[in-house]
Amino acid sequence: MTATRVLVLNSGSSSVKYQLLDMSDSGRLAVGLVERIGEQTSRLKHTPVATGGESREWTGPIADHDAALKAVAEELAKDGLGLDSPELAAIGHRVVHGGQSFTRPTVVDDAVLAEIERLIPVAPLHNPANLTGIRTAQALRPDLPQVAVFDTAFHTTMPEAAARYAIDVETADAHRIRRYGFHGTSHAYVSRATAKLLGKTPEEVNVIVLHLGNGASASAVRGGRCVDTSMGLTPLEGLVMGTRSGDLDPAVIFHLARVGEMSIDEIDTLLNKKSGLIGLCGDNDMREIRRRIDEGDAQAKLAFEIYIHRLRKYIGAYYAVLGRVDAVAFTAGVGENAAEVRAAAVADLESLGLAVDGGLNAVRGDEPRLISPPDARVAVAVVPTDEELEIAAQTYALVGRH
Numbered sequence: 001m002t003a004t005r006v007l008v009l010n011s012g013s014s015s016v017k018y019q020l021l022d023m024s025d026s027g028r029l030a031v032g033l034v035e036r037i038g039e040q041t042s043r044l045k046h047t048p049v050a051t052g053g054e055s056r057e058w059t060g061p062i063a064d065h066d067a068a069l070k071a072v073a074e075e076l077a078k079d080g081l082g083l084d085s086p087e088l089a090a091i092g093h094r095v096v097h098g099g100q101s102f103t104r105p106t107v108v109d110d111a112v113l114a115e116i117e118r119l120i121p122v123a124p125l126h127n128p129a130n131l132t133g134i135r136t137a138q139a140l141r142p143d144l145p146q147v148a149v150f151d152t153a154f155h156t157t158m159p160e161a162a163a164r165y166a167i168d169v170e171t172a173d174a175h176r177i178r179r180y181g182f183h184g185t186s187h188a189y190v191s192r193a194t195a196k197l198l199g200k201t202p203e204e205v206n207v208i209v210l211h212l213g214n215g216a217s218a219s220a221v222r223g224g225r226c227v228d229t230s231m232g233l234t235p236l237e238g239l240v241m242g243t244r245s246g247d248l249d250p251a252v253i254f255h256l257a258r259v260g261e262m263s264i265d266e267i268d269t270l271l272n273k274k275s276g277l278i279g280l281c282g283d284n285d286m287r288e289i290r291r292r293i294d295e296g297d298a299q300a301k302l303a304f305e306i307y308i309h310r311l312r313k314y315i316g317a318y319y320a321v322l323g324r325v326d327a328v329a330f331t332a333g334v335g336e337n338a339a340e341v342r343a344a345a346v347a348d349l350e351s352l353g354l355a356v357d358g359g360l361n362a363v364r365g366d367e368p369r370l371i372s373p374p375d376a377r378v379a380v381a382v383v384p385t386d387e388e389l390e391i392a393a394q395t396y397a398l399v400g401r402h
């Protein structure tokens with residue numbers, strides 16, 4: 001029997017998204033999510049797609065990512081899809097920070113694990129969870145290849161002019177301080193899918209991708225290669241996010257330390273976990289913010305306006321970086337679902353060839369679709385991301401043929 005299945009683990013700071021796929025037809029056998037890991041009310045939702053069975057949900061304390069993964073393995077086993085299956089070819093892992101070392105998917109060995117661990121200070125919310133995911137999977141299936149697929153890989157094509165900060169070169173190089181960029185698997189997948197939607201090859205088009213989830217980033221993709229992206233050394237730079245500030249004057253940090261008497265760790269927590277939308281209005285979920293705006297809530301309205309203002313600045317910046325833009329693609333939880341965000345992001349930009357059609361923008365769906373008027377100079381599109389499918393494809397391409 002040839003092993004054609006790949007299990008993909010996308011471990012976030014407090015969640016694990018997973019999919020089991022059969023790569024002979026890229027079909028999903030099972031999908032699921034464990035969220036609020038570490039809390040008393042952790043939730044697991046598992047959907048056995050292959051058997052057509054009902055989704056199963058479970059709420060209770062799941063202490064850490066190790067326990068979460070073991071719970072996932074138990075759920076899979078209930079459907080006869082357990083990790084002991086001889087049909088499993090590999091386990092693919094999203095790893096957020098790969099530094100400059102990793103430009104492509106990599107089979108995990110001790111040296112790879114050590115490098116992911118070394119990068120924890122520049123991805124403190126993500127790399128520890130990714131490491132636990134890999135180690136637990138290794139313990140469950142020591143014989144299987146574990147493949148790391150890095151968020152940073154797609155951005156390694158950025159030119160030095162975009163990747164370097166304007167700080168002392170020796171200091172920057174000594175500490176490997178440069179802009180790495182994240183969500184690369186999504187930016188790669190969505191930019192390719194956007195080209196396909198336009199009936200073109202990736203080489204033929206320039207695309208601005210707006211990945212707007214809880215974490216959010218923009219990228220400028222020229223002919224299939226990333227030339228700029230909004231996240232930097234860490235996933236804190238750039239857009240306003242659910243809980244992260246994005247861009248600010250670095251002197252804010254000195255000021256908080258000197259005048260606000262906050263410790264570096266307190267400032268880190270403030271900017272990564274208590275800022276962005278949640279810091280501005282107390283909610284990080286765009287659905288809740290829209291609901292409050294509809295009720296006339298001024299604080300929620302201002303938070304939305306700050307979010308949109310920053311997003312528009314990046315659209316303008318990447319228009320200038322690319323020179324010619326063929327498409328702007330919205331993706332991830334907010335980008336795929338929040339029609340108001342899409343409309344506000346390109347409002348009054350007809351002079352740049354950008355517009356959305358109100359009717360098309362209001363249509364919901366899971367398929368890539370155009371939302372710009374038919375005669376628009378620049379296509380505006382909603383292109384659902386699928387990081388798990390992309391990770392599975394890259395994992396299988398690396399190990400599947402053994």
Ligand SMILES: Nc1ncnc2c1ncn2[C@@H]1O[C@H](COP(=O)(O)OP(=O)(O)O)[C@@H](O)[C@H]1O
Pocket residue numbers: 012212213214215242284285286287332333334337338
């Ligand atoms: N129907 C919706 N309308 C507006 N926003 C939504 C909707 N569904 C999800 N979101 C937004 O998407 C976010 C989650 O996006 P997602 O891409 O899943 O994030 P992450 O991968 O960072 O956890 C939520 O916090 C919420 O703001």
Ligand SMILES: CC(=O)OP(=O)(O)O
Pocket residue numbers: 012096126151182183213214215216235
């Ligand atoms: C890198 C990053 O911000 O990822 P996420 O959006 O999953 O938090």
Ligand SMILES: [Mg+2]
Pocket residue numbers: 213214332
């Ligand atoms: Mg995400």
